Structure formats: structure tokens, C-alpha cells
Amino acid sequence: MTLYDWLNVALRDLAPAAQERMTAEYHAHVQDAMTGGLTEPEAVATLGDPAQVNRALRRTYATDQELRNGQGPKVWWLMLLLVAGYGLSALWFEQAVEAVAAATALVLACLAWVLVRSEPRPVRNLLLATTGPWLFNFTLWLGWSVQAWLGDPPSFGAILWLLTVLWVVWLVDTMQQARRMRRTLTLGGRA
Structure with a gap:
């Protein structure tokens, strides 16, 4: 799985600010792992299951819908x-x-x-x-x-x-x- 595909699942529906912040952090993590000799799919695999990461991030950050609720x-x-x-x-x-x-x-x-x-x-x-x-x-x-x-x-x-x-x-x-x-x-x- 590519980092782009993983991020699409892991950051789905989060508010844009949270998506930007987490994209930068996960991208840096994958870059560090690739510098250490892993391929991109191997580095992405170290991030874990993207659906579980999404659930954890939703407990920490608001979704876009929550911020737009009027x-x-x-x-x-x-x-x-x-x-x-x-x-x-x-x-x-x-x-x-x-x-x-x-x-x-x-x-x-x-x-x-x-x-x-x-x-x-x-x-x-x-x-x-x-x-x-x-x-x-x-x-x-x-x-x-x-x-x-x-x-x-x-x-x-x-x-x-x-x-x-x-x-x-x-x-x-x-x-x-x-x-x-x-x-x-x-x-x-x-x-």
C-alpha cells in the first residue's frame, strides 16, 4: 500500500487542519523509515491499520462535519x-x-x-x-x-x-x- 492510499483511509473525514498536521507527521515517519532502508510499502506497513488509526484520530481531533455543524x-x-x-x-x-x-x-x-x-x-x-x-x-x-x-x-x-x-x-x-x-x-x- 502506498502512503497516499494509507493516508486516504487514515485521515478520512478529519478536519483539514488535522489532516495537514497528520499528513506531515506520517510523511516524515515514512521518509525516515525509507532512509533506514525500508521500501515505501514496508515503511507504510509500520504505521499500522489505517482504519484503526482513523478511529484513534477521531477520538483526538474533530471531523470536518463537526466543525461545520451550525x-x-x-x-x-x-x-x-x-x-x-x-x-x-x-x-x-x-x-x-x-x-x-x-x-x-x-x-x-x-x-x-x-x-x-x-x-x-x-x-x-x-x-x-x-x-x-x-x-x-x-x-x-x-x-x-x-x-x-x-x-x-x-x-x-x-x-x-x-x-x-x-x-x-x-x-x-x-x-x-x-x-x-x-x-x-x-x-x-x-x-
Whole structure:
């Protein structure tokens, strides 16, 4: 297998900055091996299975699609509208606990916006796309939790614990994705 063929598989779908960086590193490795007396196919074979290398690189760097994802602001604003609508409907039906939960979520939304606005656009889009649904989820959870605390638990009370577990999973996954994006953007000088 030639280095060109190996690189096509190993670097497939990675962001351009990661592809450029890794191409230079693998090319230098193959050149060093060929200087040591190996042929190109032998030198390329020392790089390992390109599909496995691709999986490992995707755990380290973001893909081109991840960096181009622009869903953050759309999802963010839709979820804020849902939270505000939920809060207004709670006021209309005189459900003070749910209205306060929605107001609390909107205050947290303002704080989240302040925290993510300085991030590079791809990272900000990821964080907003994840935080929007979390805020709506939090609104429901807070209302149900306060109801349970006041002695009127919802009939599906076990969901209160399940939602907190879901938040931890969301947080871990989102932070891993954001770290990969920041690392990739740093390679291209866009961070």
C-alpha cells in the first residue's frame, strides 16, 4: 500500500487542519523509515491499520462535519422559546412552581450565553445545541423536584433521578467533543 492510499483511509473525514498536521507527521515517519532502508510499502506497513488509526484520530481531533455543524443557535433559540412558553402557560394556569422553574432556567440561559460567547464558533454551536435541550429538561426537573419537596411528587418520581444521570452523560460527551474541537481548531490557528 502506498502512503497516499494509507493516508486516504487514515485521515478520512478529519478536519483539514488535522489532516495537514497528520499528513506531515506520517510523511516524515515514512521518509525516515525509507532512509533506514525500508521500501515505501514496508515503511507504510509500520504505521499500522489505517482504519484503526482513523478511529484513534477521531477520538483526538474533530471531523470536518463537526466543525461545520451550525445547529447550535437554531436549537438554542427554539428551546428558549419553549421554556418561555412553558413559563407563560404556567402563569396562565396559576402554576407558580412551574413558572419559577421556567424563570430560573431562563436566568441560567443568560449565564450560559455569557460563558460560551467567547468560544470559537464551532465550539459555541456545540455548546448551545447541547445546552438548549438541557435547559428545557432542567425546567421540567426543577418543577417536579419542588413539587416532590412540597409533598406532591409526580407519579413518575423515578424520572427525577434518571434526568440527573442523563445530565452527567450529556456533560461528559459534550466536554469531550468540545475538547476535540478546541484541539483541532488550535492546529488551524482558529481558536
